[in-house]
Amino acid sequence: MIRFEHVTKRYPDGTTAVEDLSFEVAEGELVTLVGPSGCGKTTTMKMVNRLIEPTEGRVLLDGRDIAEADPVELRRHIGYVIQQVGLFPHKTVLENTATVPQLIGTPKARARARAAELLELVGLDPAVHGDRYPRQLSGGQRQRVGVARALAADPPVLLMDEPFGAVDPVVRERLQNEFLALQQSVRKTILLVTHDLEEAVRLGDRIAVYGSGTIEQFATPAEVLGAPATPYVASFVGADRGLKRLAVTPVEPADLEPADGAAPAASVELGASLRQALALLLQEDAGRIAVTDPATGAVAGVLTPQGVHRALRRAHRRDDA
Numbered sequence: 001m002i003r004f005e006h007v008t009k010r011y012p013d014g015t016t017a018v019e020d021l022s023f024e025v026a027e028g029e030l031v032t033l034v035g036p037s038g039c040g041k042t043t044t045m046k047m048v049n050r051l052i053e054p055t056e057g058r059v060l061l062d063g064r065d066i067a068e069a070d071p072v073e074l075r076r077h078i079g080y081v082i083q084q085v086g087l088f089p090h091k092t093v094l095e096n097t098a099t100v101p102q103l104i105g106t107p108k109a110r111a112r113a114r115a116a117e118l119l120e121l122v123g124l125d126p127a128v129h130g131d132r133y134p135r136q137l138s139g140g141q142r143q144r145v146g147v148a149r150a151l152a153a154d155p156p157v158l159l160m161d162e163p164f165g166a167v168d169p170v171v172r173e174r175l176q177n178e179f180l181a182l183q184q185s186v187r188k189t190i191l192l193v194t195h196d197l198e199e200a201v202r203l204g205d206r207i208a209v210y211g212s213g214t215i216e217q218f219a220t221p222a223e224v225l226g227a228p229a230t231p232y233v234a235s236f237v238g239a240d241r242g243l244k245r246l247a248v249t250p251v252e253p254a255d256l257e258p259a260d261g262a263a264p265a266a267s268v269e270l271g272a273s274l275r276q277a278l279a280l281l282l283q284e285d286a287g288r289i290a291v292t293d294p295a296t297g298a299v300a301g302v303l304t305p306q307g308v309h310r311a312l313r314r315a316h317r318r319d320d321a
């Protein structure tokens, strides 16, 4: 759905922000862009809604080169959430949320009704918070309004730049989890920028790990954590507790798929660490290993990289409880 083809951005002062980027975000997929400050994440994202134009290469949306799209029309299809939220200070929460639908001609009453629904969806009570002004909200509440406002025009694509950045870690994890649950139901195509590997792993279906202006690895969280593609990625993930979490999270029945037919020969036991399971999984060309029940020795099911991903998300959620 979003496709970068050999995209380079050089700023007029000669800074090359990104170089020869090629990757694709599938419809309904959430891709996180992660990397240190200044590596080109924001530049990448802003090239999707044409706040920044590439110097070379092209960006396609649904197969069409966005350079040929009218920027205003383009942005109607692309929600944008930024860290400083950018709510209008003189408008109430409800008015802020209804802004875009009203701009595109939705009658006021309908726009407000939809805004109220969206506020509920992001966990704010419209009766309590709807008539407040942004300054009367906490940082976390403001970020929820930012997400609700971006969803209000029902754009198929969302760009999110550090959307949960401005709140403390506890609130942040709660917002992330609520957002994941929301994404399960709305299935937007999302590019989300973060400098936090933890957040990238938790939210991303796939992660683009940035070095300096290039993507060092574009893969699922389990692959990035379990099989870093370059020494740079290894040191980036190594410094994080994500890997340690793999080591302390056991394989559980809920992570498995049924073993129809012959189970793979390679196996671990239920309760083995995800790290151990992933190490074995990565050696198996078939991309699946058997998991046995230590009590009976019987095959309990089959573990795939998706199962590891699910287990990681479960572990994150459990840590929040």
Ligand SMILES: Nc1ncnc2c1ncn2[C@@H]1O[C@H](COP(=O)(O)OP(=O)(O)OP(=O)(O)O)[C@@H](O)[C@H]1O
Residues within 6 Å of the ligand: 011, 012, 013, 015, 016, 017, 035, 036, 037, 038, 039, 040, 041, 042, 043, 044, 195
């Ligand atoms: N308008 C500009 N003119 C010149 N250089 C720029 C401009 N905007 C960004 N850059 C440079 O391009 C590089 C990439 O910047 P970008 O904002 O994309 O990084 P980022 O990964 O999003 O960083 P952060 O996490 O700090 O926001 C940086 O070296 C930055 O200094």
